[in-house]
Amino acid sequence: MTKTEENKQGILNINLRTKTLIITGIALLILISVFVSNYFIDHTAVLTSNFYNVNQPPSFEHWFGTDWMGRDMFMRTLLGLGISIGVGAFASIISTIVAILLGVFSSVNTVVDEIVTAVIDLFGSIPHILLIILVSLAFGGGYYGVVMAVGLTHWTPLARILRAEIKKINTSEYIKLSNEFGKSKMWIARKHIFPLIISQIIVGVILMFPHAIMHEASISFLGFGLPAHEPAIGIILSESMKYLSMGYWWLAFYPGLSLLFLVLLFDLIGENVHKLLDPQSAQE
Amino acid sequence: MDVLKVENVNFNYGSHKILTNLNFSMENNQVIGLFGDSGSGKSTFCKVLTGFIKEYEGTVTINGEVPQGGFNPIQLIYQHPEKVMNPRWKMRDVLEESWMPDDNLLDEFGIKREWFNRYPSELSGGELQRFSILRALNPNTKFIIADEISTMLDAVTQAQIWDSLLKLARKNNVGVLVVSHDKKLLNRICDSIVYLSDITE
Numbered sequence: 265m266t267k268t269e270e271n272k273q274g275i276l277n278i279n280l281r282t283k284t285l286i287i288t289g290i291a292l293l294i295l296i297s298v299f300v301s302n303y304f305i306d307h308t309a310v311l312t313s314n315f316y317n318v319n320q321p322p323s324f325e326h327w328f329g330t331d332w333m334g335r336d337m338f339m340r341t342l343l344g345l346g347i348s349i350g351v352g353a354f355a356s357i358i359s360t361i362v363a364i365l366l367g368v369f370s371s372v373n374t375v376v377d378e379i380v381t382a383v384i385d386l387f388g389s390i391p392h393i394l395l396i397i398l399v400s401l402a403f404g405g406g407y408y409g410v411v412m413a414v415g416l417t418h419w420t421p422l423a424r425i426l427r428a429e430i431k432k433i434n435t436s437e438y439i440k441l442s443n444e445f446g447k448s449k450m451w452i453a454r455k456h457i458f459p460l461i462i463s464q465i466i467v468g469v470i471l472m473f474p475h476a477i478m479h480e481a482s483i484s485f486l487g488f489g490l491p492a493h494e495p496a497i498g499i500i501l502s503e504s505m506k507y508l509s510m511g512y513w514w515l516a517f518y519p520g521l522s523l524l525f526l527v528l529l530f531d532l533i534g535e536n537v538h539k540l541l542d543p544q545s546a547q548e
Numbered sequence: 549m550d551v552l553k554v555e556n557v558n559f560n561y562g563s564h565k566i567l568t569n570l571n572f573s574m575e576n577n578q579v580i581g582l583f584g585d586s587g588s589g590k591s592t593f594c595k596v597l598t599g600f601i602k603e604y605e606g607t608v609t610i611n612g613e614v615p616q617g618g619f620n621p622i623q624l625i626y627q628h629p630e631k632v633m634n635p636r637w638k639m640r641d642v643l644e645e646s647w648m649p650d651d652n653l654l655d656e657f658g659i660k661r662e663w664f665n666r667y668p669s670e671l672s673g674g675e676l677q678r679f680s681i682l683r684a685l686n687p688n689t690k691f692i693i694a695d696e697i698s699t700m701l702d703a704v705t706q707a708q709i710w711d712s713l714l715k716l717a718r719k720n721n722v723g724v725l726v727v728s729h730d731k732k733l734l735n736r737i738c739d740s741i742v743y744l745s746d747i748t749e
Contacts (some may be wrong), residue, residue: 372575389621409611436631437600437626437631438631438632438633438634439634440600441624441626441632442645443599444598444599444600444619444620444623445597445619445620445646445686446617446618446619447644449646457633459636460634
């Protein structure tokens with residue numbers, strides 16, 4: 265192999281870790297720029313109707329076309345994605361707190377563990393969408409209602425994982441040995457258990473985002489979520505239903521595609537962060 | 549002089565009785581071999597001695613006292629060193645969880661300093677076992693229960709490790725209970741050999 269060939273390979277074959285980092289970085293950059301762009305868009309200017317530009321198909325001037333009130337769909341979609349990320353973030357934080365509390369509680373004793381398992385099963389057995397709608401209505405609807413509803417229903421998988429993980433670590437031989445070395449329970453929790461579950465928590469939070477975002481869009485689409493004046497993706501999609509039969513396909517196509525793209529980005533970040541934090545399990 | 553005494557110990561896994569009426573005693577200047585068939589309860593006995601199993605009948609005492617909390621003066625060296633090490637800790641932390649031996653001791657056991665920054669999965673079984681032995685040789689340890697600790701090692705390493713372990717144990721007056729089914733090894737290194745079937749009913 266000549267020297268130039270070697271160099272060429274060196275550029276193409278970056279190692280897996282670097283590749284994963286680059287992919288995660290790019291995905292994160294897109295998400296952050298979508299979220300931050302919300303603060304630089306003049307909401308009133310974008311959301312005011314302009315009847316000279318009604319129902320324009322996609323063009324270079326209006327990338328995603330315009331709707332029946334002449335609003336630029338690209339801007340509306342961007343605002344909608346920003347709202348989605350916001351809801352996802354709040355909901356994930358609430359879910360994670362609930363999951364950590366229950367996961368830790370379950371390790372207290374067998375009775376508490378039984379109760380925690382029963383609560384997890386109870387929440388898991390009710391149809392998701394139904395539960396979200398009920399909780400959202402109970403909290404009075406709107407942005408607050410949606411955040412609480414999505415947050416209080418998405419902790420079950422993470423709580424289950426944390427419970428199992430803590431149980432597994434607690435019964436391991438190195439924890440027993442640590443006891444024999446005279447270490448206190450707090451010391452063991454801080455030094456042994458916490459570092460082992462923190463990666464699960466981080467990955468769990470990131471992978472909760474896509475679920476939260478999808479469910480927010482679903483209940484907004486059904487009319488139980490965000491109020492109709494918000495430019496949420498769910499609202500945009502449900503409005504566009506009325507215009508699809510008239511051939512205005514761009515009203516639903518681009519916002520829907522953007523939402524899918526956003527969700528896939530979160531999934532991608534979650535998978536890659538998982539690989540970075542826990543290389544051994546990624547090989548399994 | 550410290551005396552480890554085990555009196556009338558009974559233990560069963562569910563309905564399967566494994567240790568019945570076990571009596572045993574040793575002193576801290578002795579190296580005693582424990583011999584028994586596979587499945588006869590050697591490892592269970594070790595776990596009872598070192599507090600890994602707590603739900604048994606009978607008493608395990610040192611100088612007439614049951615070890616209470618804190619650092620357990622009876623330490624177990626395990627057959628599988630990788631199981632008693634947190635997989636996400638570097639070897640320095642693994643060793644420091646018990647104590648930090650001085651350089652002479654590290655050299656004696658052939659531990660290279662560069663291993664300190666590696667994870668347990670990055671060392672071989674023999675290398676891990678050296679850490680595991682040194683960890684058990686904490687200055688507060690009075691008795692060491694060595695449960696098949698050299699089974700995975702080649703003959704040369706086995707000889708080296710036993711040599712260093714016994715030298716240090718004799719020097720610090722640490723009693724060693726060597727559990728093995730390798731009769732030749734027990735004959736070579738132990739003061740006396742006890743059969744598990746003789747000390748149980």
